[in-house]
Amino acid sequence: MLTFLGIFIIIIGVITLIAKPIFKNISLLNWFNQRRSLQIILLGILMSIFTGLLFYAEPGTAYAVQYPWGGQKAVFRQGINTKMWGRLIPIQFELPIKYVIPGRDGELGEQSEYANVDAAKYWAFSDAVKARIATSVVISINTEDEAQFLSVADRNKTEQNMIRSRIIPNIDQSIKNTCKLMDAQDYISGQASDFDRYFKDQLENGMYVLEEYVENERKDIIGDSATVRTVINKETKQKRFRIKRENGMPIREEGNSLRAYGLTVVQAVVTEIDWEETFDKRLQLQKEEVAQTQLEKQQAEREFYRAQKEKARGEAEKAAERARLEKEQIQKTIAAETEAKVAEFNLVKEKKQFEVEKFKAQSKKVAADAEAYQNAKLVTAGLTPQERAEWEYKTSVGVARELKELKLPDIYIEGGKTSSNDGNLLQSLIGAELAKKMMETKTKSK
Structure with missing residues (x-):
């Protein structure tokens, strides 16, 4: 740019130097004289030299x-x-x-x-x-x-x-x-x-x-594995x-x-x-097809999960029913086991009671045998007249008490003839019992 400016200034200086003597009546040229025209030409030459000698390198x-x-x-x-x-x-x-x-x-x-x-x-x-x-x-x-x-x-x-x-x-x-x-x-x-x-x-x-x-x-295969059809292009x-x-x-x-x-x-x-437009149309159809496929896929997945949900619900109901039946079964089993254990416990209890009563009876028998043995020993050892009289008294009192409580029939048969109960039967029995007791006493005294 500076080079062209310098050349332009040189041209202006040369023109003013030549035109001044020829066009003396032009007022614009009055300012220019030979000296000034030469200065302008020199300035243009210096600018041309300067711009041709150096340049500015832009960054990048x-x-x-x-x-x-x-x-x-x-x-x-x-x-x-x-x-x-x-x-x-x-x-x-x-x-x-x-x-x-x-x-x-x-x-x-x-x-x-x-x-x-x-x-x-x-x-x-x-x-x-x-x-x-x-x-x-x-x-x-x-x-x-x-x-x-x-x-x-x-x-x-x-x-x-x-x-x-x-x-x-x-x-x-x-x-x-x-x-x-x-x-x-x-x-x-x-x-x-x-x-x-x-x-x-x-x-x-x-x-x-x-x-x-x-x-x-x-070749495009259409159909399942059983029926295969090929589309031939x-x-x-x-x-x-x-x-x-x-x-x-x-x-x-x-x-x-x-x-x-x-x-x-x-x-x-x-x-x-x-x-191109034809491919754009094909892409649009493909997008619509893909969207339709995705929609159908989502619907299929929805149906699948719905079926899974129903299946899970059925399994849950089945599990609940099974749990209920198992609970009833467990309850019945526990009740039966409880009843059996109660019966077994009662049986054990009865056995224990039986053994207790048996031991009581045996204890009484042993006590009775011991008392009889003791009485026999006392009789064998001999009683004093006073003790013998006391023992006979207690014996007769006991027999009398038993006879008192005894109810006899009003009519009885004695020796093939009928008699009434007006004291003879009782007397006979008392006499017989007393005779028996006396015999037993005499036997023991011997």
Whole structure:
């Protein structure tokens, strides 16, 4: 800019120097005289010399300076540097290149003086589905190797020429090759990351060499295992492309790489894809089908869980009934066991009672035997007349008491004749009892 200003000032000085003698009546030229015109020309020459001698290097920009005598140098630092009236080739450290999908009015969105923005192109995938692919690519130049940078700048002349003739063709070729490697359906089904990986790898390391192969399509099977029907398509073969490999490594095209120019791919991603209308309709149908399938799946799951709930409820009722019956059974069992144990206890109690009564009877018998034995001993030992009289008295009193309490019949038979009870029977019995007692006493006394 300063160079053109200096040249313009020189031209003005020369014009005023020549026009002053010719146009003497022009008042505007009265201010100019020969001395002032020469000063203006000298100022223009100084400005031209100054601007041709130095230049200002902007930050983030590398410069290739080509001198008039054939030499050149690279400038990577910002600030004022000498160029000695040489030619400058400025190239940014990083070159943003974007493909964007135009709006309805054909606008490309926000523009930047530092970015190269173009409209996205249509590309065909392996299944012939076309789409406009918007990409964002950032290319970095090599600022470490001065000789390589100067070679690239010398061969491409300008930054814009390098972008248009070197970088954009590589981007287009990478997108084209990557589209051939997959179907559009594969892209939307989860291979978008593979697309970005293939795209960036080819930009940085070179284009893949693709080979064509034929893949037999599998026939669609409809029905269960018992009845199988196949749907036969008219085209049972589809042409596909894959990366040609050697020893497991992809084969690449020689000389078709940004790395050969000292360029590095910092970023290479697909930002947006605008599918053709027919594929959009197919996608919409697929979305509706997927939504319907999900709805039916949810309904099936709901019915399944409802059945599980009913089954669980039945099992719970069954468990409750089983618990109730088991409880009744346990209660009856416990009652029966209790009754049996009570009966067993009563039996044991009766046995114990029986044994007690038996022992009591035996005790009484032993006591009676002991008393009889003692009485016998006393009789054997001999009684005094007083004791004998007392014993006979007690005996007769006991017999009398028993006879008193005895009820006799009013009429009895004695010796084959009938008699009435007017005291004779009682007397006879008393006499007999007394005679018996006397006999027993005499026997014991002997």
